[in-house]
Amino acid sequence: MTSTLTNLPFVLSSSPTARREDKATQSMRDLAYFIGTFAVALLLGIGSAWYMIEYGSPLTTTKVGPWASWDSEGKPDADPYTRAHVARSGRLPLSSTVARYFVARTDSNGHALSSSCEYTIEGSPLNARWWSIAVYDEYGGLIDNPTSRYSFNSEELLRHSDGTFRINLASTARPENWLPSGTDGQTLILMLRIYSPRETDSLGIGLIPRERLPKIERKSCE
Amino acid sequence: MRVRIPGLYIVLGLVLAGIIHIIAVLTLPMLAPKNAHARLAALGPANNMMELPAAAPGRQVMPMMAPDVRYAFCRFDLANGPVRLKAAVPDDLWLIALYTPEGDNFYSVAGADMKRAEIDLVIAGADQTVEEAGADAPESSDEVVVVNSPVTEGVALIRAPLVGPSRSARAEQALKTTSCGPYAKAG
Numbered sequence: 001m002t003s004t005l006t007n008l009p010f011v012l013s014s015s016p017t018a019r020r021e022d023k024a025t026q027s028m029r030d031l032a033y034f035i036g037t038f039a040v041a042l043l044l045g046i047g048s049a050w051y052m053i054e055y056g057s058p059l060t061t062t063k064v065g066p067w068a069s070w071d072s073e074g075k076p077d078a079d080p081y082t083r084a085h086v087a088r089s090g091r092l093p094l095s096s097t098v099a100r101y102f103v104a105r106t107d108s109n110g111h112a113l114s115s116s117c118e119y120t121i122e123g124s125p126l127n128a129r130w131w132s133i134a135v136y137d138e139y140g141g142l143i144d145n146p147t148s149r150y151s152f153n154s155e156e157l158l159r160h161s162d163g164t165f166r167i168n169l170a171s172t173a174r175p176e177n178w179l180p181s182g183t184d185g186q187t188l189i190l191m192l193r194i195y196s197p198r199e200t201d202s203l204g205i206g207l208i209p210r211e212r213l214p215k216i217e218r219k220s221c222e
Numbered sequence: 223m224r225v226r227i228p229g230l231y232i233v234l235g236l237v238l239a240g241i242i243h244i245i246a247v248l249t250l251p252m253l254a255p256k257n258a259h260a261r262l263a264a265l266g267p268a269n270n271m272m273e274l275p276a277a278a279p280g281r282q283v284m285p286m287m288a289p290d291v292r293y294a295f296c297r298f299d300l301a302n303g304p305v306r307l308k309a310a311v312p313d314d315l316w317l318i319a320l321y322t323p324e325g326d327n328f329y330s331v332a333g334a335d336m337k338r339a340e341i342d343l344v345i346a347g348a349d350q351t352v353e354e355a356g357a358d359a360p361e362s363s364d365e366v367v368v369v370n371s372p373v374t375e376g377v378a379l380i381r382a383p384l385v386g387p388s389r390s391a392r393a394e395q396a397l398k399t400t401s402c403g404p405y406a407k408a409g
Contacts, residue, residue: 037235045246053250074326076372083251086251088257091325092325093327094319095319099317129334153383189286
């Protein structure tokens with residue numbers, strides 16, 4: 001009762017009125033402490049829930065370089081974080097036992113993907129029945145472009161003789177596989193969807209070897 | 223005495239934060255007003271197959287739709303009995319998936335895993351039996367797949383991944399021949 005208030009003048013006096021004031025101050029402070037605690041708890045609780053649902057955590061997602069994938073996406077027995085993520089996303093993903101979705105918001109060096117930069121996406125074929133790399137704006141919308149090209153899939157991609165491929169993600173026309181990124185200087189999201197992966201783990205979840213995921217290199221920026 | 227109280231508040235705050243965190247995670251799926259089921263429900267009546275327009279800039283029913291997949295969906299409602307979904311599957315790549323309103327993919331089958339090019343799928347609620355299918359039409363009973371749905375309302379989504387940019391017309395045509403409607407005894 002004395003340690004923190006002693007430097008306030010009225011606490012030094014010992015008259016009954018001062019003591020009452022002291023008590024009032026104390027209960028006011030308790031109330032303030034309680035409200036403060038509750039506000040901080042609300043912020044922490046909702047903030048951490050939001051972050052873990054929106055971006056995932058090591059509990060729910062696999063991160064490989066710039067790529068992130070929800071391990072139990074679409075599974076009926078998925079954890080609450082994954083289920084909340086799916087409900088919030090507005091998507092209807094296939095169960096991770098049937099398909100895997102990998103999302104990249106940065107290049108392989110961790111810089112946010114932007115249509116003011118040019119990138120190469122290089123990789124080797126994936127062991128799956130069908131796969132596709134598509135580019136979206138930050139809201140998950142397709143990006144308008146003169147060639148109406150929004151993605152490249154395993155059936156249409158031009159490949160080198162050893163099976164590897166390179167996609168040029170750029171705002172203006174490029175040779176080989178040109179994936180237009182728009183001209184608005186916007187943030188980009190890449191999604192790699194892999195239908196019917198041929199390898200699975202012990203839970204039946206599609207398995208994509210880490211080194212098989214494409215590398216995203218930034219070439220130049222405007 | 224005073225000095226200990228902030229410590230108590232820190233513990234209290236962390237416990238409260240944990241409780242709020244758990245409540246938020248568990249209620250969020252129900253509080254997501256624009257989930258996929260709600261988006262599809264706005265497009266048309268239940269127990270009816272509908273094609274989704276090919277995804278294009280500014281024209282996407284759901285975010286991050288695949289631009290190189292053609293989709294058709296049927297929002298099923300089992301309140302008045304089971305629902306039958308029929309499709310002639312033209313290639314191995316097709317995927318038929320059933321979802322709860324929260325987006326749980328409780329059943330899926332790939333074209334490559336089907337024995338026949340035509341699929342006849344009956345979606346039934348937990349308390350609904352469709353054994354009559356075999357009794358009434360024994361010669362075709364092994365061709366009917368009965369899926370027990372954990373929910374009365376949900377979504378069946380057919381995906382037709384494109385094998386090349388020129389194939390979209392063919393995939394859209396094939397999706398048009400799929401059907402979905404109240405289950406009637408085969409006869």
